[in-house]
Amino acid sequence: MSKRFDEVIPVPRESTKGQRADSGGRRARIRGVPRATIEDVAREAEVAPSTVSLAFNEPERVRPDTRERVLAAARKLRYRPSAIARRLVTRRADMLAVVVPDTRNPFFGKVFQGIDTEARRAGLDVMLFTTENDPGLERQRLEAAVRNRADGIILVGEHRQGPDPAAELLAEMVATGVQVVLVERQVERLPSVWGRKREGCRKAVEHLIGLGHRKIAFVGGLLAQGGSYQRLAGYREAMEAHGLQVRPEWVAEGGFHPAGGREATARLLALDPGLTAFVAANDLMALGVLRALREAGRRVPEDASVVGFDDIPEAAFVVPSLTTVDMPMERLGRRAMELMVRGLEGEVLDGVDEGLPTELRVRESTGPAPGDTVAGAMGGQ
Amino acid sequence: MSKRFDEVIPVPRESTKGQRADSGGRRARIRGVPRATIEDVAREAEVAPSTVSLAFNEPERVRPDTRERVLAAARKLRYRPSAIARRLVTRRADMLAVVVPDTRNPFFGKVFQGIDTEARRAGLDVMLFTTENDPGLERQRLEAAVRNRADGIILVGEHRQGPDPAAELLAEMVATGVQVVLVERQVERLPSVWGRKREGCRKAVEHLIGLGHRKIAFVGGLLAQGGSYQRLAGYREAMEAHGLQVRPEWVAEGGFHPAGGREATARLLALDPGLTAFVAANDLMALGVLRALREAGRRVPEDASVVGFDDIPEAAFVVPSLTTVDMPMERLGRRAMELMVRGLEGEVLDGVDEGLPTELRVRESTGPAPGDTVAGAMGGQ
DNA sequence: AGGAGTTGTCGAAACGTTTCGATGAGGTGA
DNA sequence: TCACCTCATCGAAACGTTTCGACAACTCCT
Numbered sequence A, B: 001m002s003k004r005f006d007e008v009i010p011v012p013r014e015s016t017k018g019q020r021a022d023s024g025g026r027r028a029r030i031r032g033v034p035r036a037t038i039e040d041v042a043r044e045a046e047v048a049p050s051t052v053s054l055a056f057n058e059p060e061r062v063r064p065d066t067r068e069r070v071l072a073a074a075r076k077l078r079y080r081p082s083a084i085a086r087r088l089v090t091r092r093a094d095m096l097a098v099v100v101p102d103t104r105n106p107f108f109g110k111v112f113q114g115i116d117t118e119a120r121r122a123g124l125d126v127m128l129f130t131t132e133n134d135p136g137l138e139r140q141r142l143e144a145a146v147r148n149r150a151d152g153i154i155l156v157g158e159h160r161q162g163p164d165p166a167a168e169l170l171a172e173m174v175a176t177g178v179q180v181v182l183v184e185r186q187v188e189r190l191p192s193v194w195g196r197k198r199e200g201c202r203k204a205v206e207h208l209i210g211l212g213h214r215k216i217a218f219v220g221g222l223l224a225q226g227g228s229y230q231r232l233a234g235y236r237e238a239m240e241a242h243g244l245q246v247r248p249e250w251v252a253e254g255g256f257h258p259a260g261g262r263e264a265t266a267r268l269l270a271l272d273p274g275l276t277a278f279v280a281a282n283d284l285m286a287l288g289v290l291r292a293l294r295e296a297g298r299r300v301p302e303d304a305s306v307v308g309f310d311d312i313p314e315a316a317f318v319v320p321s322l323t324t325v326d327m328p329m330e331r332l333g334r335r336a337m338e339l340m341v342r343g344l345e346g347e348v349l350d351g352v353d354e355g356l357p358t359e360l361r362v363r364e365s366t367g368p369a370p371g372d373t374v375a376g377a378m379g380g381q
Numbered sequence C: 001a002g003g004a005g006t007t008g009t010c011g012a013a014a015c016g017t018t019t020c021g022a023t024g025a026g027g028t029g030a
Numbered sequence D: 001t002c003a004c005c006t007c008a009t010c011g012a013a014a015c016g017t018t019t020c021g022a023c024a025a026c027t028c029c030t
Helices: A038-045 A049-057 A064-077 A083-090 A104-123 A137-147 A166-173 A197-210 A229-241 A258-271 A281-296 A329-344 B038-045 B048-056 B066-079 B083-088 B107-121 B133-149 B167-173 B197-210 B228-241 B259-269 B284-294 B327-343
Strands: A095-100 A125-130 A152-156 A179-183 A193-194 A216-221 A251-254 A277-280 A306-311 A323-326 A353-356 A358-362 B096-100 B125-130 B152-156 B179-183 B190-197 B216-221 B251-254 B279-280 B305-312 B323-326 B353-356 B359-361
Touching: A038 A049, A038 A064, A038 B152, A049 A064, A049 B197, A083 B083, A095 A137, A104 A152, A104 A329, A104 B107, A104 B125, A104 B190, A125 A137, A125 B107, A125 B327, A137 A152, A137 A166, A152 A329, A193 A197, A193 A329, A197 A216, A197 A229, A197 A358, A197 B327, A216 A229, A216 A281, A216 A358, A216 B107, A216 B125, A251 A258, A251 A306, A258 A277, A277 A281, A281 A306, A281 A353, A281 B133, A306 B190, A323 B125, A329 A353, B038 B048, B038 B066, B048 B066, B066 B179, B107 B125, B107 B152, B107 B305, B107 B327, B125 B133, B125 B279, B133 B152, B133 B167, B152 B327, B167 B179, B179 B305, B179 B327, B197 B279, B197 B305, B197 B323, B197 B359, B216 B228, B216 B259, B216 B284, B251 B259, B259 B279, B259 B284, B327 B353
Parallel strands: A095 A125, A095 A152, A152 A179, A179 A193, A193 A353, A216 A251, A216 A277, A277 A306, A306 A323, B096 B125, B096 B152, B152 B179, B179 B190, B190 B353, B216 B251, B216 B279, B279 B305, B305 B323
Antiparallel strands: A125 B125, A323 A358, B323 B359
8 A cells, every 4th residue: 555655766857957946856755664544543443533533623522431442542553643634624724934034133033932932822833934035035935835825924024115025925825815914014904013113213312312412323224135214214203303414424234233233334434433323223233333333442332322223132241231222022923923813713904003112221332422411301202 | 615614613612621732723714715726727728637737747748738738727827736735645745844942042043044045945844843942842842743744853952961851752753754853962873963062162161271261160051951061071171181170169050041141150250259261151141251240340351251152143243252162053054954855865864973063263252361471372172 | 551659648546634414322201 | 112312423525636557649660
């Protein structure tokens, strides 16, 4: 019966000019004792397969002694029901796909942790895909999610400006009943959870202004990687609200990592050595800012102030500890997952668009502007 | 036909004292136009379903015009083959499970990135499970992997001392043909990839000894979370090789995060204020060490030296930048995945046990021991 | 013109579950 | 004792693919 698989015919397949990326050449599957199936258990327990199924899924519907017999047989044969077969017939995967740009960034790691915690509680398994910030890859990964017939998909992370390249595909998925939830991303009509970055950044800038700073730079992320428009907008708002002009040479962009922050800051300082404060798009970049300042011979916070974004665990521990805007990362993940579960239960999530609050955490990296003795009185939101 | 799913009977299920964790209550599946199946495509293209299958999987075996017709039909109907059904019949999932302790730790994030990169290239999808360092949870997650009939499983991260709690389950998986690859973990006979932590730690300590330090502390991870035995062993080796006594009060443990490092260091300083150097089990902890030292009024590197472990991206950017041991995290992931692919192709990986080299990166956080003017001449491996 | 290969397509069985309607054994009330 | 109901179990169909052997239509040779 399983004869066919004992010796795999390695299919000629010589002309491997096949450009079908998802075919992925056949592999051998040689060794391995076959797994027990529901039929094996049924035979062992002397009942019908359907009874075995009942014993597992609706135990109250089978007589206690039968159930015990079935369970014993299952244990004896080390039976583990095949989620594959079950999926096929129930048309439910009990599985979702999570798509993130990059697992190296602690931000996504924490969001994922939140997702995973809730998923576990809901009994859902999770496939994880990374996109490397590449829209083409992102598309492929979304396709993979639908191939796998995931019940739902959580898409994390901003995209470059302009119409969302995934919008059409997402719409198709929704049409076929896949539940979609967005994190830190917005697409018309799709449920979304995000941190109030604009507000957070405004608070950060107002904090700096309150400390007497006037020449405040914004160190943003790469436009191609989602930029940091909301944060930039918050920066602008706060500056303008206080009658401060935003000079183009006060805004720089760099990769969302320490090196990016450092290089951007070096450029900024070259353009205007008079800058006294820096707002970075995330904490990793802020570390780069700190380093660039040190290399320029500026002390923090005496000569210059720095604010980060996210409040990663490291932020409180670097020296000087980082004033930063707390993004509720794990909560974003948990909340997204809660919505997902509600959506899967049939609730319509059409208008849902939740901005979770952000909080300014003042630490050592910000202080009064140099030469300014009247620190104070302007902060607050 | 799909009538059955239009209105889901919410199954009484009142006696939910069922301890079967994996049953996860039924959910509604209401909306959603049905997906096109291979039969729909066959009908549209006026061929048999088996021909559609051929057209996709062995295109050279169907006539070009037929193939074109099939592809056109598929495109028109937005057909996406069901990976589920395919899995059932081929008995291959083209999918693996990756099990990590915690995605918040950048270490695992980078390892995963390596895994994912290679997996994509091999056309494999990946399920990710986290264990929170809990052996019970780990077991559950492994069970989930076999339920899902993953082709292989990559298990990342150390376990507490003593016999590996997962060994038995892993052996069963191997017996049924699941390919297992371990990262930073060793179980008899299972292929494993790891960084040479002992050697790395020895280099770190020798570097410190070379700088004149004699009272060197080891700030290790929590025993319950895998401890850091290899690193501790390297520390011991180096100390003893240089005739330095290892005092019990020079070794402390804490959680693998900044706070853990800080608290452990505070304890160490209380026990022996004479310590001049600290080796931490990872960079996150090292940040905590730095902070604890600062809080104790010690300057780094003038009064005390600190070495971290891993070389996370932040390490080069904090102030002072961290001397640390580079763990080839992404490479660990990539290598594990390469082994996995070879294993899936039928190669026997029985004796494989690869220790990838680690490298000491000397930066600003280490310097000559206070009061020692003869820095030098003893470093090296 | 007839037989032997070759090529392209097809039908049916199989993969391992769940679910629905059917069946039969006991229990109950008249 | 008979009709009726309930309860536990069963058999068969279905889920959406792949694969194997069968088969017809061509091509090629003699």
